[in-house]
Amino acid sequence: MIDLHTPRYSGAEAAKACGIPVTTFRSYFARGHFRVFGDARERDANGLPHQFSLRDIVGLAIAIRLMDSTSITPASAFNVGMKFAHMGNNCREPGRAFNFHEFGETAILYWPQSDRSRIMPFDKLTLHDLAANEKAVSVLLVNHAIGDVYKALGLDPMVAVIGSEPPADASDWEEIGEIVSE
Numbered sequence: 001m002i003d004l005h006t007p008r009y010s011g012a013e014a015a016k017a018c019g020i021p022v023t024t025f026r027s028y029f030a031r032g033h034f035r036v037f038g039d040a041r042e043r044d045a046n047g048l049p050h051q052f053s054l055r056d057i058v059g060l061a062i063a064i065r066l067m068d069s070t071s072i073t074p075a076s077a078f079n080v081g082m083k084f085a086h087m088g089n090n091c092r093e094p095g096r097a098f099n100f101h102e103f104g105e106t107a108i109l110y111w112p113q114s115d116r117s118r119i120m121p122f123d124k125l126t127l128h129d130l131a132a133n134e135k136a137v138s139v140l141l142v143n144h145a146i147g148d149v150y151k152a153l154g155l156d157p158m159v160a161v162i163g164s165e166p167p168a169d170a171s172d173w174e175e176i177g178e179i180v181s182e
Helices: 011-018 022-030 039-045 054-069 074-086 127-131 143-152 157-162 170-181
Strands: 106-111 116-121 138-141
Touching: 011 022, 011 054, 011 143, 054 074, 054 106, 054 138, 054 143, 074 106, 074 116, 138 143, 143 157
Parallel strands: none
Antiparallel strands: 106 116, 106 138
16 A cells, blocks of 8 residues: 655755756745645754655656646645545545546546536536536646556556556456546
């Protein structure tokens, strides 16, 4: 089972997993766009380097992807990423995608006019969800973004893309990989 919760990754590892230079990564924190959270606050207060959990890094990577693909501010992107990383529901654990077989790709919808976001299965999107009485909406599919984080940290990216741990029967896992790569 992959541990999403324990802070064990350095800022340099987090930056690499997010696909940005470590200086850029650190500047988001130094400028107050991204905030130190959780156990990192205590480490920061004691002068120790920050450590990030896998869940934190996934949220930060989503924030970076949102900034790369929309006009979202870094602070708003951070909030959306942390919402994904630290909030879930009965169908999705915090920091994980929805189960691909049940729900398809996981999407984050972002409405810039109201600075609102919603996490939902892409297959369940309707025109009503997209419009929401606003002029524009951005949709970010996150499964492969999470997979990129896992791969950069030496973890199995297929777990991230699928949104669940491997099944007991390894032949099922191969079948899943074929479905995703189509």
